[in-house]
Amino acid sequence: xxxxxxxxxxxxxxxxxxxxxxxxxxxxxxxxxxxxxxxxxxxxxxxxxxxxxxxxxxxxxxxxxxxxxxxxxxxxxxxxxxxxxxxxxxxxxxxxxxxxxxxxxxxxxxxxxxxxxxxxxxxxxxxxxxxxxxxxxxxxxxxxxxxxxxxxxxxxxxxxxxxxxxxxxxxxxxxxxxxxxxxxxxxxxxxxxxxxxxxxxxxxxxxxxxxxxxxxxxxxxxxxxxxxxxxxxxxxxxxxxxxxxxxxxxxxxxxxxxxxxxxxxxxxxxxxxxxxxxxxxxxxxxxxxxxxxxxxxxxxxxxxxxxxxxxxxxxxxxxxxxxxxxxxxxxxxxxxxxxxxxxxxxxxxxxxxxxxxxxxxxxxxxxxxxxxxxxxxxxxxxxxxxxxxxxxxxxxxxxxxxxxxxxxxxxxxxxxxxxxxxxxxxxxxxxxxxxxxxxxxxxxxxxxxxxxxxxxxxxxxxxxxxxxxxxxxxxxxxxxxxxxxxxxxxxxxxxxxxxxxxxxxxxxxxxxxxxxxxxxxxxxxxxxxxxxxxxxxxxxxxxxxxxxxxxxxxxxxxxxxxxxxxxxxxxxxxxxxxxxxxxxxxxxxxxxxxxxxxxxxxxxxxxxxxxxxxxxxxxxxxxxxxxxxxxxxxxxxxxxxxxxxxxxxxxxxxxxxxxxxxxxxxxxxxxxxxxxxxxxxxxxx
Ligand SMILES: Nc1ncnc2c1ncn2[C@@H]1O[C@H](COP(=O)(O)OP(=O)(O)OP(=O)(O)O)[C@@H](O)[C@H]1O
Numbered sequence: 001x002x003x004x005x006x007x008x009x010x011x012x013x014x015x016x017x018x019x020x021x022x023x024x025x026x027x028x029x030x031x032x033x034x035x036x037x038x039x040x041x042x043x044x045x046x047x048x049x050x051x052x053x054x055x056x057x058x059x060x061x062x063x064x065x066x067x068x069x070x071x072x073x074x075x076x077x078x079x080x081x082x083x084x085x086x087x088x089x090x091x092x093x094x095x096x097x098x099x100x101x102x103x104x105x106x107x108x109x110x111x112x113x114x115x116x117x118x119x120x121x122x123x124x125x126x127x128x129x130x131x132x133x134x135x136x137x138x139x140x141x142x143x144x145x146x147x148x149x150x151x152x153x154x155x156x157x158x159x160x161x162x163x164x165x166x167x168x169x170x171x172x173x174x175x176x177x178x179x180x181x182x183x184x185x186x187x188x189x190x191x192x193x194x195x196x197x198x199x200x201x202x203x204x205x206x207x208x209x210x211x212x213x214x215x216x217x218x219x220x221x222x223x224x225x226x227x228x229x230x231x232x233x234x235x236x237x238x239x240x241x242x243x244x245x246x247x248x249x250x251x252x253x254x255x256x257x258x259x260x261x262x263x264x265x266x267x268x269x270x271x272x273x274x275x276x277x278x279x280x281x282x283x284x285x286x287x288x289x290x291x292x293x294x295x296x297x298x299x300x301x302x303x304x305x306x307x308x309x310x311x312x313x314x315x316x317x318x319x320x321x322x323x324x325x326x327x328x329x330x331x332x333x334x335x336x337x338x339x340x341x342x343x344x345x346x347x348x349x350x351x352x353x354x355x356x357x358x359x360x361x362x363x364x365x366x367x368x369x370x371x372x373x374x375x376x377x378x379x380x381x382x383x384x385x386x387x388x389x390x391x392x393x394x395x396x397x398x399x400x401x402x403x404x405x406x407x408x409x410x411x412x413x414x415x416x417x418x419x420x421x422x423x424x425x426x427x428x429x430x431x432x433x434x435x436x437x438x439x440x441x442x443x444x445x446x447x448x449x450x451x452x453x454x455x456x457x458x459x460x461x462x463x464x465x466x467x468x469x470x471x472x473x474x475x476x477x478x479x480x481x482x483x484x485x486x487x488x489x490x491x492x493x494x495x496x497x498x499x500x501x502x503x504x505x506x507x508x509x510x511x512x513x514x515x516x517x518x519x520x521x522x523x524x525x526x527x528x529x530x531x532x533x534x535x536x537x538x539x540x541x542x543x544x545x546x547x548x549x550x551x552x553x554x555x556x557x558x559x560x561x562x563x564x565x566x567x568x569x570x571x572x573x574x575x576x577x578x579x580x581x582x583x584x585x586x587x588x589x590x591x592x593x594x595x596x597x598x599x600x601x602x603x604x605x606x607x608x609x610x611x612x613x614x615x616x617x618x619x620x621x622x623x624x625x626x627x628x629x630x631x632x633x634x635x636x637x638x639x640x641x642x643x644x645x646x647x648x649x650x651x652x653x654x655x656x657x658x659x660x661x662x663x664x665x666x667x668x669x670x671x672x673x674x675x676x677x678x679x680x681x682x683x684x685x
Contacts (some may be wrong), residue, residue: 202456205471206251208276209243211496212619216240224250226292232324233288242281242618245288247472248274252289255446260293260303260386271447271466273393275454275473277495278613279589279620282450283320286389291324293386294361300331301384304362305408308391309399311336311366311560312567313587317391318364325362333360335369338560341376344369349379367396367404374407382411386443390464392587393449394606397460405464412445452613453492453606475644491643492609498616501651502626502636510627511542512658512665514599517625518549518577520657523595525570526577529611531600533557533581539599540579541675546668554580585610589617598626601636605643625651 209215218240219230233239241249255269276282290304297303306321308314314336321332333347348363349356356379365373373380388408390396447466454473455461461469475493494500505513517523530536533555540553552566552575563583570578571591579599584590585607593615602608608626615622626648628636640648 198456199458201469201471202458205473206247208247208472208474210277210474210493212242212280215243217243217246222246222250224253225288226295228295228328229288229292229324236323244274244276244280244282244472244474245285248272248285249289251470251472252286252448253292256289256293259296268444268467269446270468270470271449273449273454273461273466273469273471275451275471275475277474277493278452278610279495279617280474281618282391283317283589286448286450287320287324290362290387290389291321291328291330294330295328297330297361300358300361302358302360302363302382303384304387304389305382305385306362306364306389306391307367307370307396307404308364309366309395309586310583311338312563312584313391314364314366315564316587316589321362321364330361331359332362332364335363335365335373337366337369341372344373345377345380348373348377367399371404371407374411382408383414384443385412385445387446387448389448389450391450393451394453394455395451395586397455397463400463409465453609456491492605492645494609494645495613495616495622497619497621498612498624499621500612500624500626500646500648502628502633502648503651503653504630504633505627505653506629509658510599511539512661513627513653514539514597515543515546515549515661515665516653516658517595517597519661524576525573525592526595526597527584527590527593527614528577528579528597528599529585529602530579530581531603535600536579536581538672538676542668542672543577543579545671545675546664550574550576552578554578554584556581556583582607582611584614588614590614594622596622596624598624601626601628601632605639608640
């Protein structure tokens with residue numbers, strides 16, 4: 001554009017200048033040619049040379065431009081042409097406004113963005129038809145109209161001459177080729193799309209069958225499991241293992257085949273990651289091998305630590321560990337804040353004449369409480385830890401509460417770096433085996449990760465410092481075996497027995513729809529999710545005020561004791577409808593949940609997967625309904641599609657069937673208002 005301007009206003013003197021530039025350009029071309037030849041003989045890559053040439057050419061061009069623009073300015077000021085006068089007036093106006101800018105910026109900056117034009121309070125400029133829309137051009141055109149017409153033929157001539165020159169330079173390779181990007185130029189290099197590249201262990205996992213019922217493995221077909229534990233499994237009604245258990249249990253047991261203290265053949269065991277649908281039996285997949293590995297321990301020390309995100313999950317997993325350690329002498333301790341801190345300390349260690357000794361072989365903890373004990377219970381140590389189980393691993397990665405993992409690793413490997421002979425025998429983090437390390441085998445630490453929505457993002461998993469990990473996953477489907485693209489897109493799987501629906505509704509009709517499901521369609525054992533504890537509470541009050549439904553709420557509004565009691569009653573079938581926040585969405589194994597209703601649409605795909613996973617567990621059937629407002633439909637269904645989940649069926653509710661509920665519903669709404677007012681008053685006192 002600058003060149004264009006320069007040529008348009010070039011007078012006779014400028015013609016001379018132009019000729020000089022021409023000579024200079026030619027000299028440059030010749031010099032560049034000579035240098036190119038010289039370099040080629042010396043074997044230097046031509047690209048560097050080209051860059052130099054380009055720099056020289058652009059220097060020359062800018063030099064040429066600046067000289068000509070200066071001349072043009074001089075000429076304009078002496079001219080006193082109307083358009084320049086107008087421009088001067090505008091500049092003066094800007095000075096009055098106190099928004100003066102350096103002159104060089106004037107037109108170019110103002111014309112570049114309409115925003116800046118607005119700021120300077122200048123009237124918008126009309127763009128000439130056929131112009132490129134820039135005000136520079138516009139100004140030029142108007143100036144030409146005012147007095148520069150006689151120059152136009154000269155200008156056109158020079159423009160075509162310039163084009164010729166440029167063409168020549170291009171042909172000779174002096175001007176940049178199309179794949180060289182010049183800042184500010186309109187040339188764009190086509191950027192190649194980066195293809196995601198997964199490490200081999202993530203790209204080629206061990207595939208686990210998703211269908212539970214068709215793939216049960218009888219206990220006798222798994223010789224690795226100890227007969228004692230088989231008996232326990234049978235006593236608990238388990239005659240066959242689920243696919244995830246049949247794959248993962250032997251894999252973990254393999255790493256302890258020469259005893260849990262010594263690594264097999266001196267090698268560190270691989271860490272294990274498991275991604276299998278909700279309700280597929282992941283808990284037993286770690287409980288059984290860990291208990292079996294510790295069956296022969298002599299001294300009680302903390303050998304296994306399971307970390308879970310909530311108190312309820314800690315209780316649930318502790319319960320399962322207790323069932324399978326019963327009668328083995330192994331001790332399980334939970335740290336979740338269910339008991340007082342001092343009571344938990346007492347359950348961890350005991351003072352004897354010889355000092356403190358551990359009362360726990362297996363610790364099940366929430367990350368927060370665990371860190372509290374690592375920092376404030378001096379007798380609690382993890383120096384003998386063999387298994388670190390991270391359940392709901394994706395959630396635990398997202399929420400590295402109090403940096404719990406590095407605190408655990410510090411407690412395992414010790415913080416200080418010693419130099420004495422003792423250093424040789426100190427536990428060291430997993431690293432490649434060396435001759436020196438082979439002489440002093442150490443207890444290995446093996447990480448076991450479990451989730452229904454385990455991240456496949458290597459960057460996220462990296463945070464866990466996994467050692468030669470192995471992935472077991474059921475994210476695949478038979479029909480897609482020859483459709484690799486579809487397989488790649490599939491990120492999560494849902495239980496086979498789950499039927500999913502969405503219910504189009506509006507804000508006002510939502511509670512009525514819920515009542516319709518409960519009272520007219522006779523849904524029972526319903527777990528209903530909302531997105532906040534406030535919504536949960538109000539919906540609970542409204543349904544209770546309506547009457548006819550045995551309803552309860554579950555959220556952080558309740559004390560831990562109340563929460564425990566509520567869950568028990570719901571499991572016993574005493575509660576028809578449990579309205580809950582996402583506190584119950586993950587991991588909880590509540591027997592007999594038939595229906596899951598998302599009263600509020602979940603915002604994240606993982607939340608949806610865990611919510612609906614509270615039903616259709618262990619190969620059973622279950623139904624999930626999601627209430628969607630019109631504005632939510634597209635985004636929500638797209639989210640499911642992108643995750644590779646099957647399409648949801650639509651469940652329509654006939655408005656006629658809601659009419660009989662309306663009168664009572666209005667009364668319940670009025671009652672709700674009164675209750676909310678009363679609660680507000682109570683809160684103030
Ligand atoms: N082999 C088995 N045979 C019969 N039932 C089993 C078997 N294994 C596990 N179960 C039962 O299946 C249910 C779900 O198991 P579990 O809670 O371990 O699932 P999960 O995969 O951890 O689910 P989530 O991802 O939701 O935490 C439990 O009630 C459990 O007792």
